[in-house]
Amino acid sequence: MAFLRSIxxxxxxxxxxxxxxxxxxxxxADYTTWAELRALSxxxxxxxxxxxxxxxxxxAMYRRRLRAYAKDVHNDVSYPYFIFENATGAxxxxxxxxxxxxxxxxxxxxxxxxxxxxxxxGHMREAVRLLLPxxxxxxxxxxxxxxxxxxxxxxxxxxxxxGFQREGLARSYLKINGRWEDHLLYARLAEGQVSxxxxxxx
Numbered sequence: 001m002a003f004l005r006s007i008x009x010x011x012x013x014x015x016x017x018x019x020x021x022x023x024x025x026x027x028x029a030d031y032t033t034w035a036e037l038r039a040l041s042x043x044x045x046x047x048x049x050x051x052x053x054x055x056x057x058x059x060a061m062y063r064r065r066l067r068a069y070a071k072d073v074h075n076d077v078s079y080p081y082f083i084f085e086n087a088t089g090a091x092x093x094x095x096x097x098x099x100x101x102x103x104x105x106x107x108x109x110x111x112x113x114x115x116x117x118x119x120x121x122g123h124m125r126e127a128v129r130l131l132l133p134x135x136x137x138x139x140x141x142x143x144x145x146x147x148x149x150x151x152x153x154x155x156x157x158x159x160x161x162x163g164f165q166r167e168g169l170a171r172s173y174l175k176i177n178g179r180w181e182d183h184l185l186y187a188r189l190a191e192g193q194v195s196x197x198x199x200x201x202x
Contacts, residue, residue, distance in 0.1 A: 013079065013138050018130040021123060023081040023095065026069060030082060031062045033091045037115040044116035048152060051178050076100060079139070083114075083127045092118040095127050097135060097144070106142035108135065112158075120154070128162045136190040143190070147173055147183040156184070164188045 016023040026034070035057045038045070046052065055061045072078035078098040082091055093114035100108040110131075114124050135141050146164060148155040160166075164186040172180035 013134060016081065016130055016134050018086075018126060020086050021092075021126050021130060022084045022086055023127060023130060024084060025073070026066060026080060026082050026094075028063070028066065030091060031059055034062065034082070035059075037091055037117075041113075041116035044119065045113055046177055048149060048155075048176065049113070050175060072098075076102070081131070083123065085118075085123075090118075091115075092123055093127070095124075095131055097131070097139070097141075100139075100141070106140065108139075108141050108144055110144050110146040124158045125161045128158055132162065132188065141190065144188045146186045146188075148186070149176065149181050149183055156186075159186045159188075162188065 014025050038057055042052075053061070069078070069080050072080075077100050078096060079100075080096040080098075081094060083093040083095060084091055093112065095110070095112040097108040097110060110128070112124055112127065132144070135144055144164075146159050147170065148159065165188070167185045167187055170183050170185050173183035173185075174181060
């Protein structure tokens, strides 16, 4: 337990506030809005995600996810967040730090999704920027990794705008929508001013 306490955040990590967005860990009461948004966005999301199970949007599956999330947070291996608009309170997407490795690595993987009605408005750029200071400060990570499919140009722009650098190609890296897909690998290090990342093309 002493080791667990040594790696858990020193500050609140359940809610991250930003100028126009708030990141909050999922709760039971989010189920209906989450399921509706995911169902509405199925065609938009499935080309970029692992194959959905038949009961993917069921209440029972959502509760199982919450139990898994709670266990992962307790064990300091994953931190999932839903993204909400401050002006409307609407749930618009999600962002997750997963596969956290401590010891000499201090590294995590970044993943995210955006509901179809909110895509292309710059929300994910803000959400990722919002998550970085918490990741490097509260969670004391050194490196955040991300991977994107070769044709997911919107995701590339999100990462590059947040200061991630392209590091290489991973062949057949993840099974997406039933197929093993090549991915471009990106990473962002803790060095530098996280709050003032310059805009980049991509």
